[in-house]
Amino acid sequence: TAAQKGGYPSFMAKEIHEQASAVADTLRGRMENGRLHLDEMKIDPALLRSIDKIVVVACGTAANAGSVVKYAIEHWCRIPVEVELAHEFRYRDPVVTEKTLVIAISQSGETMDTLMAVRHAKEQGAKVVAICNTRGSTIPRESDAALYLNVGPEIAVASTKAYLGQIGACYLLGLYLAQERGNFFPEEIAEIMHDLEGLPDKVQAVLDNAAQVEQLAHDMADATSVLFLGRHVGYPTAMEGALKLKEIAYIHAEGFAAGELKHGPIALVDEGQPVFIIVPSPRGRDSLHSKVVSNIQEIRARGARTMVIAEEGDTDVEPYADVVIRVPATRTLFAPLLTIIPLQIFACELATAKGLDVDQPRNLAKSVTVE
Ligand code: AGP
Numbered sequence: 001t002a003a004q005k006g007g008y009p010s011f012m013a014k015e016i017h018e019q020a021s022a023v024a025d026t027l028r029g030r031m032e033n034g035r036l037h038l039d040e041m042k043i044d045p046a047l048l049r050s051i052d053k054i055v056v057v058a059c060g061t062a063a064n065a066g067s068v069v070k071y072a073i074e075h076w077c078r079i080p081v082e083v084e085l086a087h088e089f090r091y092r093d094p095v096v097t098e099k100t101l102v103i104a105i106s107q108s109g110e111t112m113d114t115l116m117a118v119r120h121a122k123e124q125g126a127k128v129v130a131i132c133n134t135r136g137s138t139i140p141r142e143s144d145a146a147l148y149l150n151v152g153p154e155i156a157v158a159s160t161k162a163y164l165g166q167i168g169a170c171y172l173l174g175l176y177l178a179q180e181r182g183n184f185f186p187e188e189i190a191e192i193m194h195d196l197e198g199l200p201d202k203v204q205a206v207l208d209n210a211a212q213v214e215q216l217a218h219d220m221a222d223a224t225s226v227l228f229l230g231r232h233v234g235y236p237t238a239m240e241g242a243l244k245l246k247e248i249a250y251i252h253a254e255g256f257a258a259g260e261l262k263h264g265p266i267a268l269v270d271e272g273q274p275v276f277i278i279v280p281s282p283r284g285r286d287s288l289h290s291k292v293v294s295n296i297q298e299i300r301a302r303g304a305r306t307m308v309i310a311e312e313g314d315t316d317v318e319p320y321a322d323v324v325i326r327v328p329a330t331r332t333l334f335a336p337l338l339t340i341i342p343l344q345i346f347a348c349e350l351a352t353a354k355g356l357d358v359d360q361p362r363n364l365a366k367s368v369t370v371e
Contacts, residue, residue, distance in 0.1 A: 004155075010358040012156035012248070012348050016341070020204035022151040022161040023337060026168035027197060034190030036176045043145040045180045047127060051101040054079055055094070055126075056170075057086040057117040058105035059368070061159040061243060065166035066105050067236035072333045073174035076192075077183055086117035087371070096124040103170065104130045107154055107162040108367035109137025116371060118142055131169045133162050147173055156359045157366050158247050160344050163240065164203070164337055171196060171333075195330065199337055202328040206341045209326065213342045216307065216323060217349035220274060223251055227268065227275045228343070229299075231258040231292050233336045234278035241276060241343030248361045249351040258295045271303035276346075278339045279310040279317055284332045289316070296320040309339050 008014040030037060054073060056066035066083040074081045084094070086104075090113070096102070102121040106114045109132040118128050118139060130143035133151060140146035149165030175192060178184050184192075220226075226245055230238035238255035245253040256265045258277070269275065277296050282289045293316050300306050300320045308321040311329045318324060327338040351358045 009352060010156065010348065012158055012160060012358045013352075015154055015156055015161045016344050016348060017207055017210075018152070019161050019164050019341065020200045020207065022149075023164050023168050023203055024200040025150045025152070026165045027172070027200075028150070030172055031193050031197070034186060034193065036172060036179055036189070036193070038147065038172065038176045041129065041145040041147050043127070043129065048101070048177055048180045050099060051079065051127070052099045053097075054081045054101045054103060055089070055096065055121070056081065056083040056103045056105065057089050057114060057121070058083075059086050059111055059113050061163050061240060062105040062107060062111075062114070062166055064236045064240040064243065065163050065170065066103070067239070068167050068233050068336045069170035069174060071233050072171055073177070075333065076174050076178040077181060079177070085113075086111070087113040090117045090120050096121050096126045098125040098127075100124075100126040102126045102128045103173070104128055104139055104143060105132075105166050105170070106130070106137075106139050107133045107149070107159055107166070109134045109139040110367045110369050111139070112369050112371045115139055115142065129173065131166055131173070133165065155366075157361055157364050158244055158347070158358070160244075163340065167337055168196075168199075192331075195334065199330070199334060202330055202338055203341065205328050206338050210345050213325060213345045214349045217346050218353050221350055221353040223274055223350075225252040225273065227265070227273065228253065228255040228278070229258045229261065229275060229292075229295060230255070230278035231288055232280055233333060234258070234280055234292070234339065237278050237336050237339050237343070238276070240340055241278075241347075244344055244347035245350070247364060248347055248356065248358050249354060250356070250362070251350070258292050261295055261298070266299065266302070269299045269302045269304045273299075273304045274307065275299055275304045276307045276309065276343065279308055279314065281311050281329065281332055281335065282314050282316060283329070289314075293317060293320070309342055311335075
């Protein structure tokens, strides 16, 4: 297996470093001359025009991907999007009709909780699109349509490249919906797609900076609790960063919505508490950037060690950051494909530094085929 790991110490490290090509592979062959072609889904565009609600069902990392894409699909398509853990959705009598589109996200396509949610949704008359990596697996077979990630097999239990592929594939689906429903002028879609196609190079730029985060992980190998804060699409990114650290490094980790800080979590912050903060672009709307910068200031004043993930050129964060990790500028909605990477590297390196088996964490299975 050393050869299969391609010179990396673990499959997880290898899969993290494959993410630029993973994103490129997810996008490849699906856009042409400024238009999206998802005929492979074999779904009637008329049906896509008739839906009035989208429900995303998934578990774990796939659910975090769903929480990211909710922001984009609602913004682009003006359709309400709910994201729900599949096992919660299944047993609460959810409102689902023939006009509901269910998006089931699953790397393996075999997660029993997600499969049960798909079956339940179909019984209510909903149409189901599966966003999966493993071809021919059960969830896409039982769904009405499937869109594959095309990121190649993911071996490590902790999902990394599939997460980027899930976000990429759902973005394609969201833009396709917007295209077929006439939400945009063609040139607007072409412009968004052009920016999406620029993502693999930006992912690579983040990976090329891995050494800084690797060093940080080694320095923090004895941490017992790490908090993650984010707002808007940075919020699910914080959840995913925390999940990675729990899963493989066995460190207590929690992700919060930055705006929620003063409603409780700030009580956890005392001298030396490490906190990662994912900062929105200063070019974004709604002054979210300055609100998050204020959050950094508040927790720093209470002794937190602040590790800030911010866009290149964002100098506003510098006075309050113990560490600044830079990512290239991109659209607000595309930032999650970049800002999660330092957090994946951090978890992977910290677990490696602790001498843990990064690819086979205790108590976990790659695909959870029981409810
Ligand atoms: C991710 O790191 C986890 N191991 C886990 O949360 C996983 O994402 C979840 O079990 C869903 O798996 P699936 O995508 O194969 O359905």
